[in-house]
Amino acid sequence: MKKASKTAAAMAVLAGITGFMITGCSPAGTSPAQSATAMSQEDFDKAMSTPTKLTFWTWLPDVQNEVALFEKKYPQIDVTVENVGQGGEHYQKVRTALQSGDGAPDVIQLEYQYIPSFNLTNSLLNLRPYGADDISGDYVDWAWKQVSNDKGVWAVPQDVGPMGNLYRTDILEKAGITKAPATYEEYAADAKAVKEKTGSYISNLPTNDPAQVIGLLWQAGVKPFSYDGDKTVGINVNSAEAKKVLAYWQDLIQKDLISVDADFNDQYYQGLASDKYAGWLTAAWAPIFLQGTVENTAGKWAAAPLPQWSAGEQVSGNWGGSSDAVLKTTKNPIAAAELAKFINHDEESTKMFATKQFLFPAAKSVLEDSSYTDQKVAFFGGQQVNKLFGQISNTVDTDFQWLPFTEYAYSQFNEIVGTAIGAKGDLNTALDKWQETLVSYAKDQGFTVK
Amino acid sequence: MASDTIIPATRNAGSTVRRSTSSRRTQVTAAYLFVLPFFIVFIAMLVIPLGYAGYLSLFKSQLIGGLSFAGLSNYVEALTDPEFLAGIGRMGVFLLVQVPIMLAVALFLALALDSGRARGSKALRLLYFVPYAVPGVVATLMWGYLYGPDFGPFAQLFHSFGLESPNFLGQQSILGSMMNIVTWEFVGYNMIIMYAALRGIPGELYEAAEIDGASQFRIAWNIKIPAIRPAIILTVIFSIIGTFQLFNEPSLLDAIAPNAVTNGFTPNFYAYNLAFVNQDVNYAAAIAFLLGIVIAIVSYVVQLQTQRGERRQRKASK
Numbered sequence: 139m140k141k142a143s144k145t146a147a148a149m150a151v152l153a154g155i156t157g158f159m160i161t162g163c164s165p166a167g168t169s170p171a172q173s174a175t176a177m178s179q180e181d182f183d184k185a186m187s188t189p190t191k192l193t194f195w196t197w198l199p200d201v202q203n204e205v206a207l208f209e210k211k212y213p214q215i216d217v218t219v220e221n222v223g224q225g226g227e228h229y230q231k232v233r234t235a236l237q238s239g240d241g242a243p244d245v246i247q248l249e250y251q252y253i254p255s256f257n258l259t260n261s262l263l264n265l266r267p268y269g270a271d272d273i274s275g276d277y278v279d280w281a282w283k284q285v286s287n288d289k290g291v292w293a294v295p296q297d298v299g300p301m302g303n304l305y306r307t308d309i310l311e312k313a314g315i316t317k318a319p320a321t322y323e324e325y326a327a328d329a330k331a332v333k334e335k336t337g338s339y340i341s342n343l344p345t346n347d348p349a350q351v352i353g354l355l356w357q358a359g360v361k362p363f364s365y366d367g368d369k370t371v372g373i374n375v376n377s378a379e380a381k382k383v384l385a386y387w388q389d390l391i392q393k394d395l396i397s398v399d400a401d402f403n404d405q406y407y408q409g410l411a412s413d414k415y416a417g418w419l420t421a422a423w424a425p426i427f428l429q430g431t432v433e434n435t436a437g438k439w440a441a442a443p444l445p446q447w448s449a450g451e452q453v454s455g456n457w458g459g460s461s462d463a464v465l466k467t468t469k470n471p472i473a474a475a476e477l478a479k480f481i482n483h484d485e486e487s488t489k490m491f492a493t494k495q496f497l498f499p500a501a502k503s504v505l506e507d508s509s510y511t512d513q514k515v516a517f518f519g520g521q522q523v524n525k526l527f528g529q530i531s532n533t534v535d536t537d538f539q540w541l542p543f544t545e546y547a548y549s550q551f552n553e554i555v556g557t558a559i560g561a562k563g564d565l566n567t568a569l570d571k572w573q574e575t576l577v578s579y580a581k582d583q584g585f586t587v588k
Numbered sequence: 589m590a591s592d593t594i595i596p597a598t599r600n601a602g603s604t605v606r607r608s609t610s611s612r613r614t615q616v617t618a619a620y621l622f623v624l625p626f627f628i629v630f631i632a633m634l635v636i637p638l639g640y641a642g643y644l645s646l647f648k649s650q651l652i653g654g655l656s657f658a659g660l661s662n663y664v665e666a667l668t669d670p671e672f673l674a675g676i677g678r679m680g681v682f683l684l685v686q687v688p689i690m691l692a693v694a695l696f697l698a699l700a701l702d703s704g705r706a707r708g709s710k711a712l713r714l715l716y717f718v719p720y721a722v723p724g725v726v727a728t729l730m731w732g733y734l735y736g737p738d739f740g741p742f743a744q745l746f747h748s749f750g751l752e753s754p755n756f757l758g759q760q761s762i763l764g765s766m767m768n769i770v771t772w773e774f775v776g777y778n779m780i781i782m783y784a785a786l787r788g789i790p791g792e793l794y795e796a797a798e799i800d801g802a803s804q805f806r807i808a809w810n811i812k813i814p815a816i817r818p819a820i821i822l823t824v825i826f827s828i829i830g831t832f833q834l835f836n837e838p839s840l841l842d843a844i845a846p847n848a849v850t851n852g853f854t855p856n857f858y859a860y861n862l863a864f865v866n867q868d869v870n871y872a873a874a875i876a877f878l879l880g881i882v883i884a885i886v887s888y889v890v891q892l893q894t895q896r897g898e899r900r901q902r903k904a905s906k
Contacts, residue, residue, distance in 0.1 A: 230864050258651060346846035369652050403844050408739045543651065549865045552846055560847035579866075584652030 177268060177472060185472035192217045192474055195232065196247035196462070197224040198296075198497075204481040204490055211480070215473050225249075226545070236261050236467065244474040248293050248463040250284040250456075251349070251544045254365045256463070257292060258542035263464040264290035268475035273483050280536040281500040285461050289367055292463055294482045297497035299421030299458035300531040301353050301444055304428065305340075307519065308438045309416040312336050318442030322386060325445040329395040338416040342409070343387050344401035345560035348551035349457050351384075354419065356455030356538050358383045358447055363541045364588070371541055372588040373576045376569040384555075384565040391562050398559050407431050419444060421457035422498035422527040429517045436517045441526050443533075454533045459500070498527060505531070541576075543583070550575050645873035662874035671852030672875055676882060678763060679832050679854060683886075686767040687827045693771070694778035694823070699808050701779075702786040713783070717776035724773065728840040731769045736844070757845035766837045774830070778823045785819035786812055814901075821894050825887050832883045835860065855879045 177185075194205065194217055205217045220243065222231045229252060235242035236259070248256065256262050270291035274282050281295040303318055310316075310328070313335040319325040329340040344350060355362060360379045364372035374380075390396040397415065399406055409415050411432045418424060425441065444454055462478040464471065481487045488501040492510055504510050511525040541547050550572060558568035580587050648658035666672050697716055701709045719727065734740050735756035746753035756765045789812065797807050813820075835856040842849040851865070852858035855875060863872035 226864070233867070400844065400846050404733065405736055405738055405844060408736075412738075414738070543867075545865050545867070549851060549861065553851055557847045557850075582650070584650040 186212045189214045190470045190473045193243040194219050194245045195243040197221050204487045208480045242467045244468040251540045254542040262292045263466045266291045277500045280534045293461035294478045295500035296460045296482050298500045303442045305417030307440045319445045322445045333395050339397040341417045342397045345556040346400045348548040353455040353457035364539045370586045376573040388565045425523050426496035439518050441523050452533045454530045641873040647870045675852045675855040683831045690771045694775050697779045698782035720777040724836040732844050759848045762848040785816035789815045
């Protein structure tokens with residue numbers, strides 16, 4: 139009943155507003171090609187030479203520059219870029235627009251961890267019929283796996299955040315450490331030395347950042363989530379491996395060798411600027427982030443791979459990054475799919491993302507471009523940071539999956555595990571409680587829990 | 589209908605009786621026309637959304653399986669939901685502690701300004717009112733900075749004396765910190781209401797009191813405060829509603845004190861999180877409705893009590 143009235147209302151609004159727009163900007167007779175069959179070159183050429191308006195919701199600054207390249211190649215397509223908010227706010231607005239049946243954009247920025255939640259509501263256009271498979275080999279494997287499954291390709295990777303260890307060489311040297319710790323055992327020993335000799339914390343474990351902790355679990359080979367794309371989810375956040383990782387951190391926290399401050403607020407930036415933290419286990423986007431946030435520490439930083447759980451291993455996890463997806467409600471799927479593909483595939487555009495907006499690329503073409511990888515970064519004492527993270531990116535586990543309700547999982551992480559981190563409490567029981575909460579939510583929502 | 593009223597009016601222009609009833613009728617029509625815009629907006633922006641929320645609250649939607657009629661089960665769940673009840677309880681504490689302090693300060697300031705003894709009372713009046721003019725969001729961000737444990741001015745002051753600074757953003761202290769922000773923000777607003785009421789008291793009363801030899805304190809206690817009782821009650825009711833609807837403060841302090849501010853810190857914040865994080869719009873609607881009922885009950889009880897108090901007073905003075 140609710141649906142019927144909604145549809146009716148949506149139809150009325152559509153007829154009133156969008157209806158005239160569509161007829162106004164595309165000649166009569168070009169009905170939206172929503173069919174699942176592969177498009178022909180003819181369809182493609184026709185769609186790309188028909189005057190079309192597209193809307194693209196993203197919070198990436200200056201994305202107009204890449205969109206301009208697209209518009210230059212396809213002058214008939216007019217793209218409007220709108221920033222409706224970052225992260226949570228953006229998704230809320232996309233969901234609201236989808237639910238109201240009106241005003242949804244054609245293309246959206248979508249972080250990897252939210253792809254399943256939009257697939258659950260069947261909101262994403264499968265890009266496979268629009269030639270997405272042709273470009274599958276042009277991205278690092280694990281990133282492509284994040285955007286695709288056996289049922290389809292749901293987005294095009296834009297940037298990624300393979301994790302490494304950024305640290306302050308000056309503080310570590312004061313503690314007598316000249317080499318980045320290779321294993322977590324060494325990391326714990328170094329943490330002790332740093333705290334005792336300099337008073338700084340070797341790094342911070344935030345109380346409000348599930349994404350970082352998930353990235354660290356990812357590195358340890360933990361597979362806390364799975365989703366079959368239909369009704370079955372797997373929730374395993376309190377596995378022995380996950381508990382082992384958090385027990386390690388709990389030990390450091392309780393010995394006061396790791397601080398437990400919330401991150402990405404002024405307090406945290408002050409901590410970075412005032413030598414409270416001697417390092418950060420963070421992602422490939424962080425080097426640029428630091429250059430903007432703590433300029434006063436320029437030249438004192440170095441980058442290394444994450445410490446490893448077993449000596450000699452080389453594995454990492456991912457933290458952050460985005461893709462661009464096309465919403466199923468689009469009236470111009472061919473043009474919209476081409477926009478998502480073009481800006482993240484065209485060599486000039488991807489290079490621009492990497493060098494102007496400083497996104498860490500998912501596209502191999504940039505990662506193999508020596509003018510990008512060989513760049514020496516003064517902030518890191520002339521280190522070739524891009525090359526290092528490019529190598530790290532190849533060591534990210536490819537099979538990591540997400541739940542179709544990441545927002546809930548994250549908010550409960552903050553409530554339960556984050557609070558326990560902040561209280562320097564028992565993370566073992568916190569993980570159990572998080573597991574219990576997630577399972578009961580999933581069952582309540584009608585999922586089968588594996 | 590409009591033509592019905594106009595035609596007889598012109599035809600029977602001679603009859604005064606007829607004219608008065610028909611002109612009355614036009615007046616009534618005009619009155620309805622004047623309030624019509626209000627009712628259109630009122631119905632479209634308040635009644636319909638409220639009705640829709642009430643309707644939504646009777647359903648249960650699942651990510652898998654969609655929408656199904658649930659009757660009152662959302663309400664039953666809410667009434668046993670520890671997070672919701674804790675939020676209500678927290679706001680109860682807030683109401684009992686913060687509102688009296690804020691209103692007492694506001695009343696004191698209003699009386700002080702009204703007594704005419706303070707110099708530059710116009711400038712002071714403006715000064716007290718300025719915090720209210722600062723948007724709540726900005727005020728909270730500003731206080732968030734002041735409370736900062738490492739870089740905040742309070743913390744730095746303590747550090748400069750080599751003392752451990754108090755944690756304004758801990759689980760135990762965050763409610764008090766929020767009370768402080770809200771008090772700072774709304775003292776001026778409540779003061780203006782009280783002050784305006786004070787200005788409305790006829791001067792003869794004071795003259796009479798002075799002739800009787802009453803002190804300023806007696807005048808304030810026995811004449812001014814009883815005279816502005818309705819205004820004070822108004823501020824109490826506003827404060828009750830404002831308290832239960834607290835949202836900006838927890839929502840913004842969540843970023844700097846994520847562990848102290850839980851998802852259900854205030855009922856309004858809880859409803860927001862349910863709707864937009866848990867994507868459970870139906871349960872959120874039930875929470876919002878229950879919150880409305882709680883506010884109505886508390887406001888009603890307070891009003892009833894004060895009315896009773898007034899009656900008792902009147903009887904006693906007889």
